[in-house]
Every structure is written in C-alpha cells, then in structure tokens.
Amino acid sequence: MVRFQSVSLRYGNRPQVLRDVTFHLETGSFHFLVGPSGAGKTSLLRLMFLARRPTRGAITMFGRDLSKTPRHELPALRRRIGIVFQDFRLLDHLTVVDNIALPLRIAGIRDGVVREHVTELLTWVGLTHHADSKPTILSDGEKQRVAIARAVIARPSLLLADEPTGNLDPDLGLRLTQLFAELNKIGTTVVMATHNESLAVRFPFATLQIAEGQVTQGGRRVAPLI
Amino acid sequence: MAVRWSLPLSGDSTDLFLPWIIGLMVFMAALALAFALGLGGAIARWSESHGSALTIELPAASVAEDGRVVAVHAVLDDIPGIAGAITLGRNEALKLLQPWLGEGFDGGGLPLPVLIDVQLEPGKTLDLEALRTSLSAAVPDARVESREGWLAPLIATADTIRTLAYAVVALIGLAAVATVVFTTSTSLAAHQDAIELLHLTGAYDGFIAQQFQRQALIHGLLGGLTGLALAGGSYVLVARVAARMAAPLLPRLSLDPLGLAILASLPLAAAGLATIVARLTVLRALSRLP
Numbered sequence A: 001m002v003r004f005q006s007v008s009l010r011y012g013n014r015p016q017v018l019r020d021v022t023f024h025l026e027t028g029s030f031h032f033l034v035g036p037s038g039a040g041k042t043s044l045l046r047l048m049f050l051a052r053r054p055t056r057g058a059i060t061m062f063g064r065d066l067s068k069t070p071r072h073e074l075p076a077l078r079r080r081i082g083i084v085f086q087d088f089r090l091l092d093h094l095t096v097v098d099n100i101a102l103p104l105r106i107a108g109i110r111d112g113v114v115r116e117h118v119t120e121l122l123t124w125v126g127l128t129h130h131a132d133s134k135p136t137i138l139s140d141g142e143k144q145r146v147a148i149a150r151a152v153i154a155r156p157s158l159l160l161a162d163e164p165t166g167n168l169d170p171d172l173g174l175r176l177t178q179l180f181a182e183l184n185k186i187g188t189t190v191v192m193a194t195h196n197e198s199l200a201v202r203f204p205f206a207t208l209q210i211a212e213g214q215v216t217q218g219g220r221r222v223a224p225l226i
Numbered sequence B: 001m002a003v004r005w006s007l008p009l010s011g012d013s014t015d016l017f018l019p020w021i022i023g024l025m026v027f028m029a030a031l032a033l034a035f036a037l038g039l040g041g042a043i044a045r046w047s048e049s050h051g052s053a054l055t056i057e058l059p060a061a062s063v064a065e066d067g068r069v070v071a072v073h074a075v076l077d078d079i080p081g082i083a084g085a086i087t088l089g090r091n092e093a094l095k096l097l098q099p100w101l102g103e104g105f106d107g108g109g110l111p112l113p114v115l116i117d118v119q120l121e122p123g124k125t126l127d128l129e130a131l132r133t134s135l136s137a138a139v140p141d142a143r144v145e146s147r148e149g150w151l152a153p154l155i156a157t158a159d160t161i162r163t164l165a166y167a168v169v170a171l172i173g174l175a176a177v178a179t180v181v182f183t184t185s186t187s188l189a190a191h192q193d194a195i196e197l198l199h200l201t202g203a204y205d206g207f208i209a210q211q212f213q214r215q216a217l218i219h220g221l222l223g224g225l226t227g228l229a230l231a232g233g234s235y236v237l238v239a240r241v242a243a244r245m246a247a248p249l250l251p252r253l254s255l256d257p258l259g260l261a262i263l264a265s266l267p268l269a270a271a272g273l274a275t276i277v278a279r280l281t282v283l284r285a286l287s288r289l290p
C-alpha cells in the first residue's frame, strides 16, 4: 500500500526532518504513528497524503511510484486517501453537512447518495443536532468529529489521521478509534498519529516510531487489557 | 454542483473592486473604440470622394455663366493626358460638399465657385506645371486643385489618430488583464488553505479554477455592462450638445451597424477576457502544488 525507500525530507535549508527512511505498510494494516512532538509525524503523513514530494528517495503508493506518476493522475490517487488533519481544516463558510459531504461532491457523486451517506455519518459521530451549524460555533472536539466524518465518508482505502483524538474525552477517543479499527477490519489501511499511549495500548496494532529523523516499525502489540 | 460553493469567493473584497474597475475600463475602451471606428468611417468617405484627380475652381462670379468656363475647356483640350472635363452644376457641387458639411446642407444661398472636374487618361501622368501656366495665362483667377495635395495628408493624419485610438484600446485591454491577474492572485492567497484542502481531497485544478472563472465572468459582465451603459450615456449627452451647437463643419463620426455591434459586444469581450485570464492565473498558481 505504502512503501518508503530511503526517503529524506527537509524544509528549505533547515535540518532534515526525515533521514533516509525506509518502511513498508501492507494493505489492510493499522499503524499507530508515535513519537515526540516535533519529531515529524505530520511531515511523514504529508508525504503520504501527497501534499509534498520528498527531498530524496522513492515513495510507492497503491503500487504507483509517485516520482513517475504524472501530476494529472494524482487527484485520482488522492480520492482514495482519507485525511484527518491535526488542525481540522474545516471550511468555515459551509455547514457541518456540507463539510462532511465535500469529498463526495468533489468526486462528483449524486446528491441523493451524498445525503444518505452524510446522514449516516452524522449519527455515527453524534452531531445530528449540529447538521446545519457552521464549524465556527463548534467546540474543538466537535470540529474534530466533523473532520473524522469527512475523512471516512468516501470509504478511502487509506486513512491517515493526525492526532484525531487529541481534543476528545477518553470515551469518545476510544469509540472513534474503535471506529477506525472497524474500518480497518473491512480492508482500510490506517495510519493514526497519536500521543495517547494509553489509548494505543488498548489496540493490538503495530507502531511506526519516529524519532530524530528515523522511523522504526514495531510489531503487533499484545491484546488490550480492558 | 460543488463548483458553486466550495470556495467562499463571493464574499471577497474583489467583489466590489473588480466590476467597477472593469466598468471603467470598458467605458474608456468603448469611447476610444467608437472614436476609432467613427474615424474609420470618415476616412472611407473621404477616400471615396477622391475619385477624380483634379478640380479646376473658378471663384464665384456675379454672372452665372461666363466666358471663363469656355476658356478653361479650350486650354484643357490642348493638354495631353486629359480624358475629359465636366463643369459641375450647383447641385453636383453641393453633393461634393456633403461628405464635409452633412447631408442636409443646401448651400443656404451661398455663392458657390464653379467647379470643373477633370478626368485624366488612365496610366498617363499630367504635367501639372504646364497646365497651371497655360491656365493662368488664359483665365487668371482659375485655381487648380489637385486632391492628392491636401486630401492625402488629411487621410494620413486621420489614419494615424485612428491607429492611436486602437492602441489605446489595446493598452486598456492589457491593463484589464493585469487587473484580473492581480485580483485573482489576491483571492488565491486569501483562500490558500481552502484551496489546499480541495487539492488534497482530490479536486482537479480545473474544478478549482472553474470557481474563479465563474466569479470573473460575473464580474466581467457586470462591469462590462456598467461601462457600456456609461459610454452610451456619454454618447447621448455629446450628441445632444453637438446637435445644439449645429456645427456641420466637424467631420461626422457616425457608426455603421457593424461598429455598433462591435461596441455592444465589449461587455462580452471583457467577461471572456476576465474568465480566460482568471483561469490561466489559477492554473499557473495550482501547478506549483505537487
């Protein structure tokens, strides 16, 4: 699904954020992306959601070598990726419903189908009463749930979530991570950056540990304690 | 349709700015273009009256028929290269003045000079000096008017002015392009985050550009129609003042239907130009995203 080969990344003339990173995420896998603040979790995810090109090295996604993929073919790849941004990135001029519907609308899906999916997801993230609110009046936790709903609505084959539970209470955080786990069960490959160690240990998923520009892939953990 | 709403463009500051600036430009372009087209018409009329090469003019005399006409014809008969000469009656003389004085001009009882229109034999050159010498010997107050002598420079001058007017129109067009590039870039910067989100969600560049194009089209049409209305208003105003002045000596700058159609299509041209420029500006900016 995702293969990094000797990938390096630096912003301008600053020190390298990623140094000669190599790893492979199998289709259908679930990884927690962990590491201290500023280690490069968001940067790594940016490479995966095609917001940046690496300074050096090769990235293969969906079996395509990105450096050899013409630019006009990238939107089709991006439509297979769901993203939960660390800073939400909701469009403030649109209602909650329209924010969630955005990926489907961009993909040109019919209105009827869109409405059906949005209604289902609104219930899922518990925001039916805010359907027609603008994001500006939502709490951070509510915004985060809108962002999550938007990321999964188009049934992406790769879900990249950057601290998706950072603003949620432990219960809700757990519930939404379980949701990701369910999506993973039906075939979605998931990478979820998190600081929340106690949440991560509850799930039997592998880790990508990032520190000092290096990425180490950890094996599956032991089943959760509950 | 997502195209309508995924960027909040209609709340932009350019919303007010662009239609007015385009309106002003279309207004100025319409005036310059109307002037150029009208001048073109005048040049065409002048060129038509260019038909015969020579006119011999006898100052108006109190006696209508005099011996001078006979004497002139006698001289002309002896000059080689002349095919024929016709003495114009008063009505024909008036007709010649029409391109200059307007169709309604009836001479107003003015004494008109006697005009003798001289046709040259095609392909032959006339010895103008010999003709002048013989004529002035026979009829001292006869004047030989070679049209080339004064009409050609006039036409050339008018032509230059017309070219300048077209250049003004072209410059206004360039300024309009620059304005649309500027406002589109400003708008792009203001919505950078939303654009990146659309981009990362898998929107094609064309999808994003479409929203800016639509906005530019609306602004262009709005501004163009405003500008054209202003220009039309000014034209009516000037025409009224001119009518009150009754200044028939000014060359008339009337427009033919084609000219009017060209002017009427200015708002469309402005809207089309704005749309294309907005699209290209957005596409160029987006091409910097991976």
Ligand SMILES: Nc1ncnc2c1ncn2[C@@H]1O[C@H](COP(=O)(O)OP(=O)(O)OP(=O)(O)O)[C@@H](O)[C@H]1O
Binding pocket: A011, A014, A017, A035, A036, A037, A038, A039, A040, A041, A042, A043, A044, A086
């Ligand atoms: N656009 C950028 N330009 C320059 N430097 C950047 C940029 N984005 C990130 N960095 C730098 O890269 C390093 C890694 O940042 P990144 O956001 O990837 O860390 P992170 O692991 O996501 O941190 P956090 O856990 O706080 O979200 C930081 O030192 C940061 O300053």
Ligand SMILES: [Mg+2]
Binding pocket: A041, A042, A043, A086, A162
């Ligand atoms: Mg981060």
